[in-house]
Amino acid sequence: MLTILPGMDFMELRDLDTPQLILDEERMLNNINKLKGILEKKSVTLRPHLKTCKSLDVAREIKAPGPDASITVSTLKEAEYFFQGGYSDILYAVSITPHKLTRLKKLQDQGATITLILDHLAAAKLINEAATGLGTRFPVLIEIDCDGKRAGLNADDPALVPLGQYIDSSEGLELAGVMTHSGGSYASRDIPEIHETAVKEQKAITTAAARLKEAGLPCPIVSVGSTPTATYGDMYDGVTEVRAGVYVFQDMVMEALDVCDTSDIAISVLATVISHNEQGNRVLIDAGSIALSADPGKPNHLGQKHFGQVCRADTCAPIQNLFVTSMNQEHGLISLKGLDYKFEDFPIGSQLRILPNHACITAAAYDQYQVIDKKGLIQKTYDRCNGW
Amino acid sequence: MLTILPGMDFMELRDLDTPQLILDEERMLNNINKLKGILEKKSVTLRPHLKTCKSLDVAREIKAPGPDASITVSTLKEAEYFFQGGYSDILYAVSITPHKLTRLKKLQDQGATITLILDHLAAAKLINEAATGLGTRFPVLIEIDCDGKRAGLNADDPALVPLGQYIDSSEGLELAGVMTHSGGSYASRDIPEIHETAVKEQKAITTAAARLKEAGLPCPIVSVGSTPTATYGDMYDGVTEVRAGVYVFQDMVMEALDVCDTSDIAISVLATVISHNEQGNRVLIDAGSIALSADPGKPNHLGQKHFGQVCRADTCAPIQNLFVTSMNQEHGLISLKGLDYKFEDFPIGSQLRILPNHACITAAAYDQYQVIDKKGLIQKTYDRCNGW
Numbered sequence: 043m044l045t046i047l048p049g050m051d052f053m054e055l056r057d058l059d060t061p062q063l064i065l066d067e068e069r070m071l072n073n074i075n076k077l078k079g080i081l082e083k084k085s086v087t088l089r090p091h092l093k094t095c096k097s098l099d100v101a102r103e104i105k106a107p108g109p110d111a112s113i114t115v116s117t118l119k120e121a122e123y124f125f126q127g128g129y130s131d132i133l134y135a136v137s138i139t140p141h142k143l144t145r146l147k148k149l150q151d152q153g154a155t156i157t158l159i160l161d162h163l164a165a166a167k168l169i170n171e172a173a174t175g176l177g178t179r180f181p182v183l184i185e186i187d188c189d190g191k192r193a194g195l196n197a198d199d200p201a202l203v204p205l206g207q208y209i210d211s212s213e214g215l216e217l218a219g220v221m222t223h224s225g226g227s228y229a230s231r232d233i234p235e236i237h238e239t240a241v242k243e244q245k246a247i248t249t250a251a252a253r254l255k256e257a258g259l260p261c262p263i264v265s266v267g268s269t270p271t272a273t274y275g276d277m278y279d280g281v282t283e284v285r286a287g288v289y290v291f292q293d294m295v296m297e298a299l300d301v302c303d304t305s306d307i308a309i310s311v312l313a314t315v316i317s318h319n320e321q322g323n324r325v326l327i328d329a330g331s332i333a334l335s336a337d338p339g340k341p342n343h344l345g346q347k348h349f350g351q352v353c354r355a356d357t358c359a360p361i362q363n364l365f366v367t368s369m370n371q372e373h374g375l376i377s378l379k380g381l382d383y384k385f386e387d388f389p390i391g392s393q394l395r396i397l398p399n400h401a402c403i404t405a406a407a408y409d410q411y412q413v414i415d416k417k418g419l420i421q422k423t424y425d426r427c428n429g430w
Numbered sequence: 431m432l433t434i435l436p437g438m439d440f441m442e443l444r445d446l447d448t449p450q451l452i453l454d455e456e457r458m459l460n461n462i463n464k465l466k467g468i469l470e471k472k473s474v475t476l477r478p479h480l481k482t483c484k485s486l487d488v489a490r491e492i493k494a495p496g497p498d499a500s501i502t503v504s505t506l507k508e509a510e511y512f513f514q515g516g517y518s519d520i521l522y523a524v525s526i527t528p529h530k531l532t533r534l535k536k537l538q539d540q541g542a543t544i545t546l547i548l549d550h551l552a553a554a555k556l557i558n559e560a561a562t563g564l565g566t567r568f569p570v571l572i573e574i575d576c577d578g579k580r581a582g583l584n585a586d587d588p589a590l591v592p593l594g595q596y597i598d599s600s601e602g603l604e605l606a607g608v609m610t611h612s613g614g615s616y617a618s619r620d621i622p623e624i625h626e627t628a629v630k631e632q633k634a635i636t637t638a639a640a641r642l643k644e645a646g647l648p649c650p651i652v653s654v655g656s657t658p659t660a661t662y663g664d665m666y667d668g669v670t671e672v673r674a675g676v677y678v679f680q681d682m683v684m685e686a687l688d689v690c691d692t693s694d695i696a697i698s699v700l701a702t703v704i705s706h707n708e709q710g711n712r713v714l715i716d717a718g719s720i721a722l723s724a725d726p727g728k729p730n731h732l733g734q735k736h737f738g739q740v741c742r743a744d745t746c747a748p749i750q751n752l753f754v755t756s757m758n759q760e761h762g763l764i765s766l767k768g769l770d771y772k773f774e775d776f777p778i779g780s781q782l783r784i785l786p787n788h789a790c791i792t793a794a795a796y797d798q799y800q801v802i803d804k805k806g807l808i809q810k811t812y813d814r815c816n817g818w
Contacts, residue, residue: 164777
């Protein structure tokens with residue numbers, strides 16, 4: 043956390059050059075507390091996925107650092123950064139490459155517990171060999187596929203038990219359990235479908251855990267997670283922890299899924315109107331595909347593809363039916379076609395805020411958050427750890 | 431330019447953690463020299479757009495720094511960074527906001543010539559007021575729209591001459607000419623269509639320049655540019671300079687337009703195979719939508735949407751019909767469906783290189799380039815100036 047400028051206590055939005063990444067602290071704390079409440083009621087532990095925020099200041103609001111504070115990361119940079127910030131129980135939730143173990147070993151030497159994920163025997167053999175070569179050992183979760191969307195073994199895959207046995211008997215690896223990510227929940231049409239997806243996620247992971255246990259293998263960690271299923275899941279029998287990341291900020295993808303409202307979305311890109319293109323009937327802003335990211339997200343409520351919901355700068359209230367409709371590297375184009383707005387509604391030189399499609403990807407273009415308080419003042423900035 | 435590691439003369443690709451941004455120096459120099467040759471033959475000056483490379487080391491290969499070395503930028507960061515590196519004639523090629531003048535004034539005070547672009551009277555009034563308030567003056571090019579794709583006034587717009595007159599008579603502005611960007615060339619179907627687009631670009635800009643001159647206004651700079659039209663344009667009568675940026679690296683969009691071959695593409699993302707997803711028939715790599723960018727580019731030669739051409743790591747030779755087919759934040763998925771490849775062709779732990787859809791956006795995720803030489807060795811890195 044940094045104060046803004048030497049000798050200044052605060053800034054206002056209009057003091058900032060644009061584009062800038064704005065973080066609404068109140069919305070973020072509400073999101074954090076909401077999921078905390080949901081998971082506490084269900085008596086399941088949260089292992090937050092910090093790939094979204096990549097910020098120690100944000101992480102500390104989710105969970106206090108400490109030797110037992112469990113977190114999830116997606117890069118070596120995040121692992122190093124959050125360990126330096128006091129988080130010692132780190133799940134690296136992307137299948138690892140042998141080369142990356144060298145940097146993780148350095149964290150182990152300083153006291154970190156780094157848990158890996160794997161879903162393939164050939165990978166396990168390479169990682170075992172590399173870990174042994176470094177004279178160390180890593181706990182491993184086997185990744186389970188609950189929806190066919192990305193990675194992992196199916197819960198009923200004949201390769202599961204042999205993989206578990208290999209890991210359990212390896213010198214450089216230690217079988218610590220199973221994990222799955224319901225990326226498929228992002229394709230849900232409504233909340234009942236998210237409920238069903240959460241049931242599938244729980245079923246897949248507990249089936250896999252049961253198969254390992256039946257084979258006499260250890261399976262202390264049974265980990266599931268995605269923001270939609272963490273928000274709407276009811277069944278955590280046999281599950282020991284839930285991972286979720288984007289819920290901290292929410293975004294237009296989560297809004298399209300009814301996981302949040304636009305008024306919950308805690309990050310926005312501050313932009314300035316740079317011109318009115320009268321022949322094309324569009325407003326131009328100085329936030330394009332680097333500042334907003336090219337992530338297409340999901341169609342809006344009108345079925346249109348877009349690159350972010352346009353909002354008033356002061357309140358971050360959505361301007362109805364107004365979206366970033368196309369982009370170039372440093373230009374955002376907002377079409378007024380078919381809408382009841384006039385150019386005068388968006389004066390040149392005035393600011394707008396854009397709610398991003400995919401918070402994790404948009405935030406990755408910025409080194410820091412400008413943190414805005416209830417009064418609309420920027421009194422601090424939060425750092426991010428980008429890159430790998 | 432930095433040497434790699436203290437005590438090490440070079441690294442090999444396999445020494446690098448992935449993902450990494452690799453820059454093939456020989457390919458880059460060929461691209462730079464090719465356009466240089468083309469434009470020298472046509473006796474037109476190049477004002478390179480440095481938004482693609484954002485690197486002084488690369489800029490110096492295009493044009494030596496100096497008080498008369500003209501360049502184009504898209505952010506304040508680029509303006510500051512390249513000015514510090516010795517480039518003093520800087521075109522800021524995005525309509526400016528009043529707030530941004532403060533940082534540009536600091537560069538003027540150190541001797542920079544900062545030329546702005548504007549396309550709207552309301553913006554010109556605000557910029558004039560801000561410049562006057564700072565006690566300074568900025569040369570301005572009026573942006574002309576040659577294809578209806580983004581910004582600018584049409585060449586025959588009745589607002590053009592009044593805007594020119596306003597700028598010419600303003601205390602804080604100075605009319606320096608006209609500019610256009612043929613973004614529409616990216617939508618061309620073939621080279622004859624790029625030729626036509628280049629003709630349209632030249633016609634639009636010279637028409638606009640003629641109208642200003644007929645009204646007794648100065649128009650010393652007549653600036654056009656885009657990589658496709660710079661490569662294939664023939665007609666530069668009345669044009670004083672050409673801007674182009676992506677040609678330095680080229681990318682899969684330029685390849686789809688026949689502006690380059692895959693063997694010309696100078697940047698690639700080095701990734702590692704992290705798993706084989708047998709039930710989904712896909713290879714997983716550790717480069718996802720941050721490392722590759724979510725830019726959809728153009729469909730490949732088979733008409734398929736993709737996120738990059740997969741290549742051998744050592745030679746960067748394309749692996750036929752193999753593309754990154756979907757992505758998550760840190761996962762890239764390469765579908766083998768319908769292809770004659772086996773998983774064994776892409777062993778877990780082996781490296782691949784991915785040619786990006788849109789070089790400017792992919793490179794923006796990295797702080798530096800790992801520069802690879804003819805022998806496949808990394809002997810230096812080049813910095814980039816990201817952000818705003």
